[in-house]
Amino acid sequence: MTNFKDLGLNEALLRAVADMGFETPSEVQEKTIPILLSKETDMVSLAQTGTGKTAAFGFPLIQKINASSRTTQGLILSPTRELCLQITNELKNYSKYVSGLNIVAIYGGASINDQARDIKRGAQIIVATPGRMKDMISRGMIDISKIEYCILDEADEMLNMGFYEDITDILSHSPKDKSTWLFSATMPKEVSNIAKKFMNTPVEITVGTKNTGTKNVTHEYYTVNARDRYQALRRLSDANPDIFSVVFCRTKRDTQKVAENLIEDGYNAAALHGDLSQNQRDLVMKSFRNRQIQMLVATDVAARGIDVDDITHVINYQLPDEIEIYTHRSGRTGRAGKNGVSMTIVSKSEVRKLRSIEKIIQQKFISKEIPNGMGICEIQLFHLANSIKNTEINHDIDAYLPNIEEVLEGLSKEDLIKKVFSVEFSRFFSRYKNAKDLNVNEGSSRDDAHNEDTTRYFLNVGSKDGFDWMSLKDFLRDLLSLGKDDVYRVDVKDSFSFFNTDAKHQELVLGIFEDFKLEGRNVNVEVSKDGGGKDRGNRRRRDDGGKRGRNNDFSKGKGKPDFKSKNNSKFAGGGKRRSSDSSAPGTGGRRRRRS
Template sequence: MNPFIQLGIRHDIVNAISELGFENPTPIQEQSIPVLLTGSNDFVGLAQTGTGKTAAFGLPLLELLDFDENYPQALVLCPTRELCLQITSDIKNYAKNMNNVHVVAVYGGASISDQLRQIKRGVQIVVATPGRMLDIINRKAIDFSQVKFVVLDEADEMLNMGFQEDIDSILSTTPDEKKTWLFSATMPAEVRRIAKKYMEDPYELTMGTKNTGNANIDHEYYVVRARDKYAAFKRIVDFNPEIFGIVFCRTKIETQEIAEALIKDGYNADSLHGDLSQQQRDKVMKRYRERSLQLLIATDVAARGIDVNDVTHVINYSLPDEIENYTHRSGRTARAGKTGVSIAIINSKELGKIRQIERVIGKKFVKAEIPSGFDVCEKQLFALVHKVHNVQVNEQQIEQYIPRIMDEFADLSKEEVIKRFASLEFNRFLDYYKNAPDLNATFEERAGREGASGDRFNRTGMRSEFTRLFINLGSVDDFNRGDLLGYVCNNTHISGRTVGKIDVKGVYSFFEVANDDVNKVVDGFKNIEFHGRPVRIEIAGEGVSENRGGARREGGYKKREGGSFRGGERREGGYKGNNSGGGFRDFSGKRREDRPERRRRY
């Protein structure tokens, strides 16, 4: 008997999930399904990605809803279109033996008219991303007055992406007596506030310790010089011939550049970031799922919701700005009980961040050494030997060619044939790694003394081309990172692509722009006021204290004097882009009523 029967799931659903390969419930499913089947509790479930959360809430929904009625009874909110489509597909598969089950996926980047038509025909379960869902609500095209259940999946991700306000607006259209089920990989304060605001005495279930990482993931870090980062990254990839991985970068620009460099160097790689159209994104993901891509280079936002089996490695080319994001990154591997490796390539100044991550995930990182050129060549050689030894031979097809092959090799001994086959691929690595230098940072470099000049380097070893700016606006002015990006771009007419990392503080913020755009940004904010207050732009100097309540230390910022600027080094390790485009708010502090569609890239 399938154990799902014992959890209270009926036979037609169990038969469907048995055909999908569901033999035993995962821990989150085993403990949450009996609770959710009662339909009487608000619920908070904390579990890592890849542990089967979709079935944990999807199966109870199929048991509890009335499918003789064709109005929305359940709303599932999730952060990305990929996850939206995945949840929709999974629920449809679970319900394939049931009648009159209608599930609609509502997400940006697809035809809204098609989605509206599906809703109008009748739907019981709506799976949606917040931005598009709010658009449809504003068009008064859906009625949630009889919704019984709201599921917030990947709640921490939705808050990280700035969807708090959208979620508030959407949930305000649902009945007070509904039940809310919240699933999250981590439990930051923002998620705790959502639980307190929308739930009444929720049943809480934590699989493992809060915010911890998957126990099946090994965590490694490599300390390298900034100028050697890309070369070290390639060497790590070459040392793992069977790698099928996701590489995380901070920005869209960095993602694109790394992918282009890898393709130029002969690797099967491509990028995934917010500037891709839905069609381009689907094409990249199709190639990755079919494993015609070996490496997917992605930003945090673009990779959210990706569910690809058998990812062997997650490589943090740049560490995330938010510590919790590391848990989400590493959770792309070791899914469904498998093992995986999460690698961080860092400089000496980021060792403190590694220790912070260790405290959050409850696991120690292993310090690894960048392999030597000889080590890589040896690993590649035996990978080739292993591949030849285990290749499946199509006897019927190859038989007709064997006489000609034997004639070609007639003058060669067995040892000569083996040498030549091995050398086909091996010679390429021998040539590339001839006289390869040691890329591991020396003791002095690990201690933070990387070069006397104090130069900073970007990901390809070139000097940094970004300047960090201060602006006297922050979260108290109702700005998030996307709002600030839109505000800067609207007032200066620079492209969102040239804006790097954005840090929104309480009464002030920092953002990075390309060096060539610094004067344009400063000039663009001359005589600009926000709510009657002059907007001030200054270059952030070395004396700025970014972690203390917003008070400015004397001499902390280097002002523009005599038309010239000083300072402006960007932080080592890259910069972070954000939702490009902006412009979905006016910046008088009021909400724009004439523009219901929120243009958010996710």
Template sequence: MNPFSTLGIRHDIVNAITDLGFENPTPIQEQAIPVLLSGSNDFVGLAQTGTGKTAAFGLPLLELIDFSKNVPQALVLCPTRELCLQIASDLNNYSKNLNNVHVVAVYGGASISDQLRQIRRGVQIVVATPGRMLDIIGRKAIDFSDVKYVVLDEADEMLNMGFQEDIDHILSTTPDEKKTWLFSATMPAEVRRIAKNYMTDPFELTVGKQNTGNVNIDHEYYVVRARDKYAAFKRIVDFHPEIFGIVFCRTKVETQEIAEALVKDGYNADSLHGDLSQQQRDKVMKRYRDRSLQLLIATDVAARGIDVNDVTHVINYSLPDEIENYTHRSGRTARAGKSGVSIAIINSKEIGKIRQIERVIGKKFTKVDVPGGFDVCEKQLFALVHRVHQVEVNETQIEAYIPRIMDEFAEMSKEEIIKRFASLEFNRFLEYYKNAPDLNAPLGDERGMRSERFARTSSRGDYTRLFINLGSVDDFTRGDMLGFICNNARISGKAIGKIDLKGVYTFFEVENAVADQVQQNFKSVDFNGRKVRIELAGDREGGSGSGRFSGGGRREGGSRDRGNGFRDFSGNRRERGGSGRSGEREHKKRW
């Protein structure tokens, strides 16, 4: 019998969550569900991200709500569009064996008309971000007089984002006799104030110590000079061939720059930040969930609410300004009881901040040296060997080719064949890391610490600035434009400098050596039936523009694959097509 049945969950719901792979309740679920099922207490639950809080409140809600009535009976408030959609999806999955269950996700960046239409058709559970919920309340389009349960999920994050007044207003439209369930990773004074103002003698449950990190996460840090940060970052990534990670940056600009530099260098990456529409955000998140992306470069705000399984690494390219944000970042890995690694790439001045984080999370960091070139090559070689062991052979399809393959290898020994296949991948990394320098900075070394951003190139003499008559109104992002130019001009992304995307046109820089090739190859290119024009920028913008950012002071041999496409970490070749960007979630605080 599934242990969830012993907690008081009906068989229809238990069967649904069993199909989803729920076998044993997490500590927060095991302790919270019986309390919430009683329906008699306000509730405060403190637990880290990734501990199963959605099921902890979602399963009791499905037990307590009367689905014969098509009126709002539960309101779930959460900080982000991503989390809003995730919670609504989970509730629908949990209730798939129940009749007449209507859950509506209400969030910004999507059609409010569609959301209003769903509400009018009848809804029992509303999952909402505060901003859009206020809009709907302001239109007098929803009646909360029958609401019996209000859930505040990730309450600390909502307050960090400036939603305090919105939450107060929304809660004031709900009945006084409702039950309020608050879930949070931390308990700052603002969250305590909400508990005091809107709850009566709440049942408080803390799973693990407040503010502590997940015990299944290993915390590591690397000390490098600022000029070597990007090169060290790439080397760390190469040292973990099977990485599926989220990389955190402090600003939107840094996020975009690193993602574009990675794509130029042949890595399978994309960015998530506040300048992206919901459609773009959804596009990137779909690619990430499908694992066609292996590195997601994100800001703190953009990444909150992301719930993706099996993230192996969280990399702090820049440490957060607020120490508590480190806990939220690292919580993106080691979810649902699995293990993960959180990495910080720092300079020697930031050692003190690492010690502060250690005190907050209650766990020590391990100092790790940036691996040398030989170590990276060895790791990549044996990753290839393991992939050979694990590859699935399609006997039916390959059988017809076996005789010719055997003839080709007839004069080679088994050892020679193995060496040659291994060298196909190994030689690339040997060349890339030939004479690779030591990137570890001695503690106390402050040389090269003047900037945490990419080093700016000092001369524009090597680049030609061009104009193209396509821009953001044609649904291009800078990543899309990079791919479009590379594919049609048949050049490597490394030959492209700064891309300055405008509304109906774009300026971009290319190396002088390929400028004529770019213009020549675009002479017959059309886009949606419109002729594409490439011209010298000249007087169109009144200047040549600013210098571009390069991927750090040392590029370690440049791009890992200089063709028109690039290789992902599994060795598969991918065409360098349009790089979908994803949108930012709804928030109030300016950043």
């Protein structure tokens, strides 16, 4: 078994390693450190979050830096303030026995002048977020023209956050002959482009398989009706009493709403999204790290850079927009050799997306059922019993025991147990004694969440207009200002589509689309008298016997439409709102008006 001394670390680093209690290097450290110490080279290292990447680049960087020179020699770019500070603190721990080495963190939300003064005093290593780094370079506050090493940590995260231009601008101010080390969990095209543009025949190290998830994480999914998503989240939490989790939502609005609902229902929860101030974010993260918060509800962007150990569960309240993002979400658990669980709550129509994710992570999702009410009560009951059994006795209460025994005199052991558990347990019984089954059969023919009081619509745009089911659903939700689960059963054909809302939204839907045009063409939404099944979709014709679909000139070379808000939209004035008279409405011909 390899130890850190075998990797070639010097005595100062080995002393720090011993102080921190590290015993054996992780796989990425074992593969990376000897190469970086033995030669000057560019490197691409692919490994999941939590595998020890900071030490993998931190140890070689510290050992190679000339601490007697005040010149900036190493630059580390990381996606978020939290990760920037974390890397800085870890490097300071690694270098505690290296005399004269100064490491400075550069990030937004703090005084830029104070940071400039810290740099001016001499900083051999700078750890920075791209935005603040670019700003300080443009102001002449930082000179990186003589750096010898540049590390891009969490490169895929930085590019997902839109830092491509910032990174390329920063690297353009650095010497071409520097060594560049790129560390990433996945290898999307944007990361590959950075490697090709700024790196010279890099050594590639892969721990696991490119773009795959960690093998320490079990991937589960739960199929429920769309309207039951929040209740499913509550049950998953209650069925795992010791849960310490990150709950992912797709939008800031949903994140805030879910967190507020959880808090109102008595859970230790908080929201983490882009609308929080830096001070609010710091307070939330401090509470989460201290486990005062058990459920951190977060957007993908806000959660980037979170590095908290022992997260037991990741819960995907909603699937991400991009499949690769799932890898980052699930990578928040199952870290440092520990096991974790990634739970995904899906509606029936979303199950197919899991198959695409399986191809990326190269692991299978396990279909599981949301526990029923009595099952959760049983779990909580035995959890309480075990907690009582394992609690250490506080002898400070000994003085009060005679009076307590007097109060409880006459109660049998059985009655006492029942009363104790009734006091602690009444809220779970009252919540779940009549709870319905939330599970949905994936093979059923309709979305049982909306069997009653639902309206199905025909829309004369389809895949030829650049839509798939998810992008159309997102467009409709945003345009109509509805929640994600309020638009469902989206079925996209070549030149038209179907979707459902609850019947109470029908007037809103038809009103919004009454006067809409897309690039000069009417966009019609009509109430469908038929379910719009896939087996009939390709045979639908217009009432007047004309061509199926829409103006073919519209789609040529157009790509996906750039939909904007209603007040600044490509849609303007246009057709009447009508109700379909046939099972296959089209875009022209006579229609019977809604009665």
